[in-house]
Amino acid sequence: MPEAVFVRPDSLSDVSTHYCPGCTHGIIHRLVAEVIDELGIRDRTVGVAPVGCSVLAYNYFDCDFHEAAHGRAPAVATGIKRARPDLAVFSYQGDGDLASIGMAEIVHCANRGEKITVVFVNNAIYGMTGGQMAPTTMPGQVATTCQMGRDVDLVGHPIRVAELISTLRTPAFIARASSHSPLAAVNAKEMLRRAFTYQVEERCFSLVEVLSTCPTNWGLTPAESTEWLEKTMLPYYPLGVFKTPDGDDRAPLPRKP
Amino acid sequence: MAKKLMKGAEAIGEAAVQAGCHLFFGYPITPQNEIPEYLSSRMPQVGGAFVQAESEVASINMLYGAAGAGERVMTSSSSPGISLMAEGISYCAGAELPVVIVNIMRAGPGLGGILPSQADYFQTTKGMAHGDFRLLALAPWSIQEAADLVQDAFDLADYYRNPVMVVGDGLIGQMMEPVEFYEDRQPIKELPPKTWASTGWKRDRPKAIINSLFLDPAELERHNFHLKEKYDLMERDEVRFATYGAVDSADVVIIAYGTVARVCLSAIEALEQEGIKVAMVRPITLWPFPYKAVREVASKAKDILVVELSTGQMIEDVRLALHRPRPIHFHCRLGGMLVSPEEVIDKVKAIKAGTSEEVQHA
Structure with missing residues (x-):
């Protein structure tokens, strides 16, 4: 009897995605789906899709889904989770969605400690609209709205979301991973597993930033893209766990009598 | 329950x-803060x-999430806050989500003021946000009616x-x-279970996708026609x-809604004492508007008077x-100022005396 050693996760639909060749959204979808399968929560998971390249994520995950307005996924997720605390709720958002138009929603959702999981895919550019500069675009990186490369004197430096959210006291699991190599993907899955587990245990807000490639809008081949991510993005966006529920920075503050 | x-x-x-x-999800704004506080x-x-x-x-996107998960949910705000919610309300209409929004209107435009107004009539009834949708809008004239x-x-x-929006003014x-809540109140509609809601998919129904995105134009057209139905x-x-x-x-028929209609009713009763016959049609739904009722009552009255706390948005x-051009008279107060019964009485008398100027149509 042949044994299947690699199958489609139950939480992924059996359809082709619209993602470009070399884009790592497909990998990240798979990692999320594997984690949902392994935790056995598919039938009580509700996802929230963003506006951006992953706007059609509801077609690719085999669970109930909301498609949110641009940037508002954390607010939508808040509504779902408050309505039905028994559901496992995650948002899946890109960097234009989360770090630009949706900055208020992500900061306040994290700061309220909503017990949801945020999968934040950072590919340093606006993908769906055609390669405009994002809040995460690297200094000097060419985009269609910064054709001479990002000028930090004019538009500031890229925003490090994991670090920024980590400055808040409430949110409790904040990590950054990457998807540019098999080893990085294994680590990303571990981060996602921890994030979803903390939610299932009803412990805390969790966010995993996953660095991703965009060969189409970076103007590179898929192989060049993973190399560019490693050489250019990794030094600025270090991987690691920035905050855990048991960390010292979440010890109770002395209360006034 | 007893009146309270x-x-x-x-x-x-x-x-x-x-x-x-x-x-309930909401953000503070005067003059409706007592709703979220309560x-x-x-x-x-x-x-x-x-x-x-x-x-x-x-707030409105939290409603989108909660309503999509199948629960009853409400927000309240006042005019500038409603403008900020408009985008989300369009998404709720597109995704066919039942949400209730209360707008305690204040005077505008911009920051305007915090006192009673009906300046959001157009916003409420004529397309609050992008896309082809309608908002069912209910306008109470008393606290009991607001509760109902x-x-x-x-x-x-x-x-x-x-x-669905409940539209009141600062008053x-x-x-x-006094308000009474009825313990045996039954739903006014037969309500089917929300099998479309995202409650976790056990594969015993179609997958729930709460969504207003339709990239296929033929599919979106079908959706638009479905909404139109x-x-x-x-x-x-x-x-x-x-x-x-x-x-x-009636000598004069007044068209007024909300608390303004109560002021007008005081005027009507006083005018009756003087033998002047005045009628009133009070729209309770601003959308859908009671066109037929206004037409029928107006057809039997000599003159028509619209009274509003806006520059005449309901005149349209x-x-x-x-259905055919007729003289319309108009009285308003703006900026948070209120209409008094005396003003309405004077206006009706002026109409009868032929000294009131008609609203000019371009």
Whole structure:
């Protein structure tokens, strides 16, 4: 009897995605789906899709889904989770969605400690609209709205979301991973597993930033893209766990009598 | 339940709870803060949730999430906050989500002022945001009616899977009046289970996708026609209005809604003492507008007077109701100033004396 050693996760639909060749959204979808399968929560998971390249994520995950307005996924997720605390709720958002138009929603959702999981895919550019500069675009990186490369004197430096959210006291699991190599993907899955587990245990807000490639809008081949991510993005966006529920920075503050 | 003296804002909040709404998301703005304040302590008592959102933009999207998960949910705000919610309301209409929004109108434009106004009539009835949708809008004139309409709003929202707005002015929020809640209140519509909601997919129904995105134009056209069918049903079945005074033989018929209509009723009663016959049509649904009722009563009256706390936004609908050009007279106060019964009495007398200027149409 042949044994299947690699199958489609139950939480992924059996359809082709619209993602470009070399884009790592497909990998990240798979990692999320594997984690949902392994935790056995598919039938009580509700996802929230963003506006951006992953706007059609509801077609690719085999669970109930909301498609949110641009940037508002954390607010939508808040509504779902408050309505039905028994559901496992995650948002899946890109960097234009989360770090630009949706900055208020992500900061306040994290700061309220909503017990949801945020999968934040950072590919340093606006993908769906055609390669405009994002809040995460690297200094000097060419985009269609910064054709001479990002000028930090004019538009500031890229925003490090994991670090920024980590400055808040409430949110409790904040990590950054990457998807540019098999080893990085294994680590990303571990981060996602921890994030979803903390939610299932009803412990805390969790966010995993996953660095991703965009060969189409970076103007590179898929192989060049993973190399560019490693050489250019990794030094600025270090991987690691920035905050855990048991960390010292979440010890109770002395209360006034 | 016995009658209880309640502030309008509290009655609105309690009405939501009585209607089975256990979720409220909102952002502070005057003059409606007593609604979220009341519900911040009331929701936990019924095992529900109150969340003070970071903005009105976030509030309405929290409603989108909660309604999509199948629960009754409400927000309240005032004019500038409603503008911020407009985008999200369009998404709720597109995704066919039952949400209830209370707008305690204040004077505008811009920051305007915080006192009573009806300046959001166009915003409420004529396309609040992008896309081809309608908002069922209920306008109470008393605290009891506000409490009743809020409860009805939840049934209507669930039945049509569409946003419903309860539109009051600052007086509705701030007045105190006796209110009664009925323990045996039944839904005003037969409400099917929400099998479309995202409650976790056990593969025993189609996957729930709460969504307003249709990239295929043919599919979106079908969706638009489906929404249109719902709006047609609302226009056919949900028009609400009340009539007062000498509806069959009036010298003047007044068209007014909300608290302004109460002021007008005082004027009508005083004018009756002097033998001047005045009728009134009070739209209770601003959309769908009671065109037929206005047309019928107006057809029997010599003159028509619209009274509003705006520069005449409702005149457009009154004109549409008449089917043929007729003189319309108009009286308003703006900026948070209120119409007095004396002003309405003087206006009616001026119309009868032929000294009131008609509204000019271009």
